[in-house]
Amino acid sequence: MLRTPLCDVLGVDVPIICAPFGPWEEVGLAAAVCGAGGLGSLGTSARSLPELREQWSRLRELTDRPFAINHTVRPFDEEAFAATLGFRPAAVSFHLAVPGDLVKRAHDAGVLWIQQVMDVQQAEEAVAAGADVIIAQGGEAGGNGGWIGTMVLVPQVVDVAVDIPVVAAGGIADGRGLAAALALGAQGVNVGTRFLASEEMRIADAWKTRIVAADSADAVKVVNSARVMPPFSRPSRPNEPRSLRTDLVDALRDDPGGVDPAVMGPLVLEAVRAGEGHEFLPFAGQSVGLIHEIRPAAEIVRDLVAEAEAALTAAAGWIGS
């Protein structure tokens, strides 16, 4: 069985993290990934504290394995963060900024800190802040992210992180991607888009179907997203979400002045809170081109590992041949 030191740090069997998906409900997905030996995650954006507490309790009822609760700065919610530490998940994961003060609070509460970074400067900040795990997220990723490719970013972050385990994210949807990440010096992967198109994920079927049908070129960076998305409440490194194209995505690119934030912002938020939003911003990464069917999460985890083992064995066969 494929195992790296990251597994011991996180208390999991396989070096696979299922990404947090902002406001979209993923309790069933996280439970399935935990059950398959990986690390499940729950997002926290745009949800009330009672809603979040209900999700956390439900996941804890479904699994006694470790999972992560995620926060970002788009926007940062102090009440939800304090409650997260009180709930004591195995780990907090964080994206879009490296908040040293929050890392310390998590550690004081006995909670691991998983820091997602988009460039080397952020990786250096994560090391200085005492992160326990650093996710190097390449620009191929779905959702908010930077522009540097995973292939280029991961080894640079590995060099900066030295003894801190690095996890690769962005564009990884099968075991070949996991094998490549390990070859770059990462100890695991954080997978988003592949798990969005899982049976357990609670987004609209139309969103999943689009992922399966899409070509990598259909997953584009959304320019001028600030016109319709929540603001950053703490300083953040530059980033831009990646999504499948829609009329809104095209309008934000071609005629941003024609998209009224006062009208579209609330519309998008309302749709997202209802578990939808695919008609506006169906976040997805370039790995859509690798995804050909909607599958149970446990099968996705199992195949990621089996395919990675096969890919690594095949590659090792080239040595000395």
Ligand SMILES: Cc1cc2nc3c(=O)[nH]c(=O)nc-3n(C[C@H](O)[C@H](O)[C@H](O)COP(=O)(O)O)c2cc1C
């Ligand atoms: C729909 C969606 C929502 C996301 N929301 C978050 C989030 O709230 N917090 C976060 O840290 N990352 C978020 N991400 C990014 C993931 O953590 C991860 O970096 C990314 O999905 C990996 O790239 P991939 O989609 O190519 O697998 C999101 C990704 C997607 C697709």
